[in-house]
Amino acid sequence: MKIEQIYTGCLAEAAYYIESNGEAAIIDPLRETQPYTDRAKYDGAKIKYILETHFHADFVSGHLDLSKKTGATIVYGPTAQPNFAAHIASDGEVLQLGNVTIVVLHTPGHTMESSTFLLRDENGKDVAIFSGDTLFINDVGRPDLAVKSDMSREDLAGHLYDSLRHKIMPLADDVIVYPGHGAGSACGKNMAKETTDTLGHQKMVNYALQPNMTKAEFVQAVTDGLAEPPQYFPKNAVLNKMGYESFEEVLRRGMKPLSVNEFVQAWDVAEALVIDTRNKTEFPMDFIPDSIFIGIDDMFAPWVGTLVPDLQQPILLLCDAGREEEVVTRMARVGYDHCLGYLEGGITAWMAADKPTESIQEMTADRFARIFEESPEETLLLDVRRESEFASQHVLGAINFPLDFINRNMHLLDRNKAYFVHCAGGYRSLIACSILKARGFKSLINICGGFDMLKNTRLPLTQYHAPVTML
Template sequence: MKVEQIYTGCLAEAAYYIESQGEVAIVDPLREVAPYIEKAKEKGVRIKYVLETHFHADFVSGHLDLAKKTGAKIVYGPTAQPNFEAHIATDGEILPLGNVKIKVLHTPGHTMESTTYLLIDEEGTEKAIFTGDTLFIGDVGRPDLAVKTDLTREDLAGHLFDSLRNKIMPLADDIIVYPGHGAGSACGKNMSAETTDTLGNQKRFNYALRADMTREEFIKEVTTGLVEPPQYFPKNAVMNKMGYESFDEVLSRGAVALDADTFENVVERNDALVLDTRRKEDFVKGFIPGSVWIGIEDKFAPWVGALITDLKQSIVFVADKGKEEEVITRLSRVGYDNTLGYLERGFETWKNANKEIDTLDEIGPHDFTNLYDTEKLNVLDVRKKSEYDSQHIKGAINFPLDFINKNMDKIDRKTPYYLHCQGGYRSVIAASILKARGFDQVTNVRGGINEIAKSCIKLTAFREPETML
């Protein structure tokens, strides 16, 4: 028996490869399925099952393509009603896999179809649970992401309490917990950076598994402090439930190199968004006017999902050479399938064609500090409210990037603004969006508050004067 966690950091998502005696089960695969197929081919084994723990909201799963290409059976837990052929397992059902068994444990709460898969080895010993978004390391799944349900989040939290107490906590302490996500995912509130643990440790240290916790206390704990989920979450959940276009077609359509004139024509004909994915240091020096920057080197896909409100938006992009397929792949992981091509040979092609170029004003942390000490600046802190509340520049306004589309009407196009985040990534995204919307007097503070703090600028742990949430 072999179990391998396949972790994708930019999504904080874990898929799993389980192999026994020539048969394989893949749990919660990503959209692009070639890596799973190649792994099985190298080992001379057959993918028998695609096990889905629930209808995912934060990414588009690869279940349909993987089943079509391998003949594997898609499996969901009880109550799931997918719009495609799948095996809807019963609670307690045993799925044979080589010399091992996988037991289906219906664990509703995160969503009503949420299911945990219990791995039983060749000797009949219960070895591991694949919990999806039911149980994380240090946390549990949030109860407000279910697709089209009449249940309140309090109702779902009550179901989750029952699932944990009746299905998960009675299991042996030495069982390994393999969750669907780690720290950085918006599917929970306070996940650990660790991506596996024993159930015994979780019973000791996970607040949601406290033995003396009442149902009412649990519901209050898991529903308190929930922020609005990213706007793409319900849309991805619908795609996972109803079906979607093959990734092969998405890649074929998007992997088209365009010269500068053709690129410009595609934008005009399709009202396409120009997405710049290069290093931020290169973007600020020169970019296509009106383009939005979201760098591929960080949490690219989640920020695309949070900020580009239409999954069907036509997109053309600028990328560093060799990164083109990666951009298309990572867009498709969160449901952005309408990529129409990329700028051939990158931004140099645009410059060599003598096309119009825009730049982003920047200021270093030391110069910003000197200016702050002598002038009254309009500072926008684009970090999350929780980060702002912890520590911020005195007088700065919290203008979270997550909600920039909602809050843009609260700032003035004629006012100069200085933007910062923690390290510089989010503030460049925010500045590019504001510039694309006609806010011309924006300046990015390089290095964010990490570098500003080193310059001894006055910081405060108290909100001053307002937030824009």
């Protein structure tokens, strides 16, 4: 028997490969199928099952393409109603995989169809659970992401409490927990950086698994402090439930190299959005007017999903040479399938064609500190970190303006004023500056190194835990 965790850091997502005696199962695959077919081919195994723990909200699963390519059966737990052929397993149903078995445990709560897959070895011993978004390391799944649920998040949290107490916690302490996500995912709020643990240890340290916790206490703990989920989450869940275009077709379309003239024409005709995916050092020096920066070398796909409201939005790309496929793939993972191509030759070709460019002014933290100390009342500092980060510690006098909600709250800013912008390290603030500049804001200064550098200056810092009021 072989178990392999296939972890994708930019999404903080874990898929799994299980193989026994020539048969394999894939749990919660990402959009692209080749990593899974390659693993099975290497082992000389046939993929028999594609096991989905639930209708995922934070990424588009590869179950449909993988099933078409391999003939594997897609399996969901009870109550799932997908718009395609799948086996809807009953609670407690046993699936044979080579010499091992997988038991389907219906564990509603994160969503009503959520299920956990219990792996038993050749001797029938419980070995591991693949818990999806039901149980994380040091956390549990949030109960507010169900597709078209008529239940409140409190109702779902109550179901989650019962699922954990009656299906998960009675299992042996040496059972290994393989969750669907790790730290950085918006599917929970307190996930650890570790991506596996024993159930026994989780019973000791996970706040949601404390044996004396009442259902009311659990519901309060799980629902308290939930940040609003990214806008693309419900849209991805619908795609996973209803179906989607083949990834190969999405990749073929998005991998089209465009000359400068073709790029400009596609931009005009399709009313496309231009996303510049270069690094945060290169972008501010020269970029295409009205393009926005979302660098590939960070949490690229989640930020595309958070900031681009329409999954149908035509997109044109500016990428570092050789990384075009990576960019298109990562966008497709979160349902952005309408990439029209990329600018061949990048910004160099654009400038060689005598096309205009713009830049964003940047400033060191030390220099900003001197300016702020001289005239704090007249210096507008936008902190685009999340509310929880701002509440933990921030520069006294800063305005919290989370990047997550920039499209919703942009009207609160004044285009005639100058803004200094920072985040934690400089990535999110540059995204914010690029969006604001594309929307007509003229005077924007990005603070290099963000709060990581600002906190080392003489600027006064403060913190509070009350709800943050925008502007």
